[in-house]
Amino acid sequence: xxxxxxxxxxxxxxxxxxxxxxxxxxxxxxxxxxxxxxxxxxxxxxxxxxxxxxxxxxxxxxxxxxxxxxxxxxxxxxxxxxxxxxxxxxxxxxxxxxxxxxxxxxxxxxxxxxxxxxxxxxxxxxxxxxxxxxxxxxxxxxxxxxxxxxxxxxxxxxxxxxxxxxxxxxxxxxxxxxxxxxxxxxxxxxxxxxxxxxxxxxxxxxxxxxxxxxxxxxxxxxxxxxxxxxxxxxxxxxxxxxxxxxxxxxxxxxxxxxxxxxxxxxxxxxxxxxxxxxxxxxxxxxxxxxxxxxxxxxxxxxxxxxxxxxxxxxxxxxxxxxxxxxxxxxxxxxxxxxxxxxxxxxxxxxxxxxxxxxxxxxxxxxxxxxxxxxxxxxxxxxxxxxxxxxxxxxxxxxxxxxxxxxxxxxxxxxxxxxxxxxxxxxxxxxxxxxxxxxxxxxxxxxxxxxxxxxxx
Amino acid sequence: xxxxxxxxxxxxxxxxxxxxxxxxxxxxxxxxxxxxxxxxxxxxxxxxxxxxxxxxxxxxxxxxxxxxxxxxxxxxxxxxxxxxxxxxxxxxxxxxxxxxxxxxxxxxxxxxxxxxxxxxxxxxxxxxxxxxxxxxxxxxxxxxxxxxxxxxxxxxxxxxxxxxxxxxxxxxxxxxxxxxxxxxxxxxxxxxxxxxxxxxxxxxxxxxxxxxxxxxxxxxxxxxxxxxxxxxxxxxxxxxxxxxxxxxxxxxxxxxxxxxxxxxxxxxxxxxxxxxxxxxxxxxxxxxxxxxxxxxxxxxxxxxxxxxxxxxxxxxxxxxxxxxxxxxxxxxxxxxxxxxxxxxxxxxxxxxxxxxxxxxxxxxxxxxxxxxxxxxxxxxxxxxxxxxxxxxxxxxxxxxxxxxxxxxxxxxxxxxxxxxxxxxxxxxxxxxxxxxxxxxxxxxxxxxxxxxxxxx
Numbered sequence: 001x002x003x004x005x006x007x008x009x010x011x012x013x014x015x016x017x018x019x020x021x022x023x024x025x026x027x028x029x030x031x032x033x034x035x036x037x038x039x040x041x042x043x044x045x046x047x048x049x050x051x052x053x054x055x056x057x058x059x060x061x062x063x064x065x066x067x068x069x070x071x072x073x074x075x076x077x078x079x080x081x082x083x084x085x086x087x088x089x090x091x092x093x094x095x096x097x098x099x100x101x102x103x104x105x106x107x108x109x110x111x112x113x114x115x116x117x118x119x120x121x122x123x124x125x126x127x128x129x130x131x132x133x134x135x136x137x138x139x140x141x142x143x144x145x146x147x148x149x150x151x152x153x154x155x156x157x158x159x160x161x162x163x164x165x166x167x168x169x170x171x172x173x174x175x176x177x178x179x180x181x182x183x184x185x186x187x188x189x190x191x192x193x194x195x196x197x198x199x200x201x202x203x204x205x206x207x208x209x210x211x212x213x214x215x216x217x218x219x220x221x222x223x224x225x226x227x228x229x230x231x232x233x234x235x236x237x238x239x240x241x242x243x244x245x246x247x248x249x250x251x252x253x254x255x256x257x258x259x260x261x262x263x264x265x266x267x268x269x270x271x272x273x274x275x276x277x278x279x280x281x282x283x284x285x286x287x288x289x290x291x292x293x294x295x296x297x298x299x300x301x302x303x304x305x306x307x308x309x310x311x312x313x314x315x316x317x318x319x320x321x322x323x324x325x326x327x328x329x330x331x332x333x334x335x336x337x338x339x340x341x342x343x344x345x346x347x348x349x350x351x352x353x354x355x356x357x358x359x360x361x362x363x364x365x366x367x368x369x370x371x372x373x374x375x376x377x378x379x380x381x382x383x384x385x386x387x388x389x390x391x392x393x394x395x396x397x398x399x400x401x402x403x404x405x406x407x408x409x410x411x412x413x414x415x416x417x418x419x420x421x422x423x424x425x426x427x428x429x430x431x432x433x434x435x436x437x438x439x440x441x442x443x444x445x446x447x448x449x450x451x452x453x454x455x456x
Numbered sequence: 457x458x459x460x461x462x463x464x465x466x467x468x469x470x471x472x473x474x475x476x477x478x479x480x481x482x483x484x485x486x487x488x489x490x491x492x493x494x495x496x497x498x499x500x501x502x503x504x505x506x507x508x509x510x511x512x513x514x515x516x517x518x519x520x521x522x523x524x525x526x527x528x529x530x531x532x533x534x535x536x537x538x539x540x541x542x543x544x545x546x547x548x549x550x551x552x553x554x555x556x557x558x559x560x561x562x563x564x565x566x567x568x569x570x571x572x573x574x575x576x577x578x579x580x581x582x583x584x585x586x587x588x589x590x591x592x593x594x595x596x597x598x599x600x601x602x603x604x605x606x607x608x609x610x611x612x613x614x615x616x617x618x619x620x621x622x623x624x625x626x627x628x629x630x631x632x633x634x635x636x637x638x639x640x641x642x643x644x645x646x647x648x649x650x651x652x653x654x655x656x657x658x659x660x661x662x663x664x665x666x667x668x669x670x671x672x673x674x675x676x677x678x679x680x681x682x683x684x685x686x687x688x689x690x691x692x693x694x695x696x697x698x699x700x701x702x703x704x705x706x707x708x709x710x711x712x713x714x715x716x717x718x719x720x721x722x723x724x725x726x727x728x729x730x731x732x733x734x735x736x737x738x739x740x741x742x743x744x745x746x747x748x749x750x751x752x753x754x755x756x757x758x759x760x761x762x763x764x765x766x767x768x769x770x771x772x773x774x775x776x777x778x779x780x781x782x783x784x785x786x787x788x789x790x791x792x793x794x795x796x797x798x799x800x801x802x803x804x805x806x807x808x809x810x811x812x813x814x815x816x817x818x819x820x821x822x823x824x825x826x827x828x829x830x831x832x833x834x835x836x837x838x839x840x841x842x843x844x845x846x847x848x849x850x851x852x853x854x855x856x857x858x859x860x861x862x863x864x865x866x867x868x869x870x871x872x873x874x875x876x877x878x879x880x881x882x883x884x885x886x887x888x889x890x891x892x893x894x895x896x897x898x899x900x901x902x903x904x905x906x907x908x909x910x911x912x
Contacts, residue, residue, distance in 0.1 A: 003551040030617065030619070034616040034617045034619075040656065159491075160490045160891070161486065161490045163486070163490075163839055163895070198891070200890050201494065313726050357870045382619060385621055386815075386843075408544075414813045416868065416895065417889050417892070433872060433873050433876065435621070435654070435657055435872040436872045436873070438616075439619070439872065450520045
């Protein structure tokens with residue numbers, strides 16, 4: 001009875017001491033990253049030294065070699081590659097897509113466009129056709145009899161009232177992904193979409209699309225904001241044609257790699273906690289926010305834990321995934337290899353929403369697991385985390401969740417600026433702020449530390 | 457007894473209905489600002505059409521006229537000006553400050569500098585002297601016997617480990633404000649400071665300083681980050697001189713104005729709730745974040761409340777303050793006029809920490825008042841507000857608090873990027889994100905609505 005009483009008295013004190021110890025270690029993590037962090041310098045190397053790195057490009061191969069070196073330099077116990085076969089789409093040079101709008105015989109206006117990723121070109125020909133502009137698939141369906149022989153323009157706009165911009169992106173994404181085949185079904189010869197952005201500029205945004213094999217594979221491009229406004233306004237006033245030429249094509253599948261580093265666990269070496277981002281990016285920019293940020297944060301977390309002499313209980317994996325943008329071969333390979341080896345995965349975390357100031361994490365896990373994570377909020381709040389909510393993860397770690405039911409989470413940076421640069425030419429190093437980038441790594445490292453210490 | 461029971465039963469329902477009504481109206485505010493907001497367009501006019509607008513400059517006068525027009529167009533019941541006499545400092549042209557560092561006879565390096573605001577020039581002469589570099593006032597005191605005839609360089613750095621960058625600014629600010637006189641006391645002939653920033657560039661940051669009349673008024677400049685690193689490193693290795701020439705001077709005091717708009721209260725027309733920012737800015741940039749953002753948010757809140765047909769209970773004041781940067785004459789005038797007229801001020805709110813994504817508000821008020829404000833957190837959270845804490849306000853509304861004890865608050869945007877652009881050439885329109893700017897206005901308008909409805 002006395003022992004029990006003593007335990008009851010001691011427990012809160014022990015808990016408090018533990019919490020204090022966690023708070024001290026997380027402060028050490030933060031101080032190290034904010035004062036001595038290498039993420040910004042690594043990002044400069046990746047973006048300025050290598051640049052855009054689409055799956056199958058020579059730059060992607062360079063990035064794998066660079067990543068291997070960076071993870072070793074950061075102090076990994078081991079680094080290994082996981083091979084995968086990736087689609088190898090190529091947009092066909094600098095003048096890959098040309099769209100000229102002809103209002104009447106007297107005026108012609110060249111639009112600033114990018115071919116959508118995975119879209120096929122016009123075989124060296126120019127497709128000239130009248131434009132039919134619609135605001136939605138509903139309008140397309142209503143006007144399906146008018147579509148044959150036309151180029152369909154989708155004008156779906158982001159709803160600026162969505163405070164979370166990913167909601168707008170989700171709503172608009174279907175036009176990029178499925179717009180071509182939905183129009184081809186009714187005989188369209190090409191599609192143009194309003195770029196998935198509400199940026200106040202004319203920069204077009206590319207991104208992945210796919211064809212439904214039942215219909216002709218027609219060309220597909222994205223327009224910048226000003227041109228989109230112009231085309232939409234014109235379509236309300238008069239009829240007009242555009243001439244469209246694109247060069248997208250697939251080369252033979254390419255060999256690529258996930259780059260995986262490990263810090264071996266001291267208590268549970270066969271149980272894994274994964275953190276990562278994706279190493280590939282679109283070809284038209286430097287992939288600085290998407291997802292250079294996630295890559296260098298991942299490497300920085302490894303460097304920091306080593307620098308602080310932290311010996312993890314579980315084995316920590318730091319993964320630079322291949323081919324997220326237009327094939328998901330890297331993420332799938334990671335999960336399938338884990339399955340083949342019957343690995344036990346405790347948790348996986350991804351940063352793939354930009355290197356902006358962190359606001360929290362979103363999770364796909366059980367309610368009790370989420371409740372446990374939420375109990376750590378006071379430890380994370382000083383570093384910017386305010387919300388730990390259900391819903392989230394990352395494209396590359398999704399397969400792990402679907403294969404094993406592994407709980408997953410994703411860093412939630414502030415999303416207001418993301419779609420200004422997402423998949424566009426201006427996703428460059430200069431648009432990433434060093435402090436915001438580092439602060440993301442701080443919050444991620446702190447969360448990983450807590451999960452390593454206490455499990456889920 | 458039955459009545460009491462009924463009331464007790466109804467009360468939570470009534471409270472719930474009220475809360476729901478508030479939530480609906482705040483959503484209307486948000487939708488209006490995010491979808492139809494004019495703040496970004498107004499900011500373009502103010503920054504690109506008028507530009508930097510230091511007290512006393514022709515641009516400041518233009519800005520007053522512009523602000524009057526904008527507040528009228530936004531639907532004010534009345535707009536009036538409050539005159540004040542402002543200091544009229546002028547840095548003396550484009551080549552206002554020149555600093556050349558001479559390592560030895562063979563090399564000379566021109567540094568990128570800005571004279572500190574209110575600092576006096578070298579009367580057309582060039583001051584050439586050896587440099588003594590110190591990291592702090594403590595080091596200056598320790599080396600005071602070596603200072604005579606020298607140019608003192610202060611190398612105080614932001615501590616990157618401070619998550620709230622305003623803390624770093626607070627720690628560093630004393631070198632800009634008092635560094636010249638602290639060095640002149642020991643016979644220094646000039647001072648240079650490391651700019652108050654941790655930006656990864658070489659752009660110098662100006663800002664206000666003042667002299668202690670007991671000592672000579674020596675020239676004072678700020679260096680950009682790379683040059684600061686260079687000077688500091690060199691000072692550890694060898695002795696060197698710099699040649700320094702500045703042209704700062706005061707012209708006769710200038711007449712300026714606060715621009716004040718009102719929506720007259722329906723229940724308490726003689727009780728005022730104020731919201732504002734400052735219309736003046738430094739001369740070397742467009743004053744886009746500092747404080748164009750606060751100005752256009754203020755006008756946008758007026759426009760939105762009018763557009764939604766909101767009739768405030770209290771009289772709402774929308775104030776564009778004069779001369780915050782180097783004199784505070786506008787804020788002082790607003791409070792002194794309120795005192796002269798025996799006005800009753802319920803609350804005042806300022807936005808002067810940049811047009812970045814909002815994270816909450818800081819307040820100077822009583823604990824019970826703060827508790828009341830904190831009870832509204834669930835209503836504000838959907839729009840980005842996460843913290844409602846003690847500590848904060850704004851320079852222009854500080855006098856109101858000191859005069860009457862009026863509770864005051866300040867918008868707290870995310871602070872990670874602020875000191876990259878603060879008082880520097882790159883505080884321009886292009887560096888303000890439309891969504892972040894609008895979202896600040898949403899949170900401010902929602903808070904003002906709640907205080908108007910329920911008081912403090």
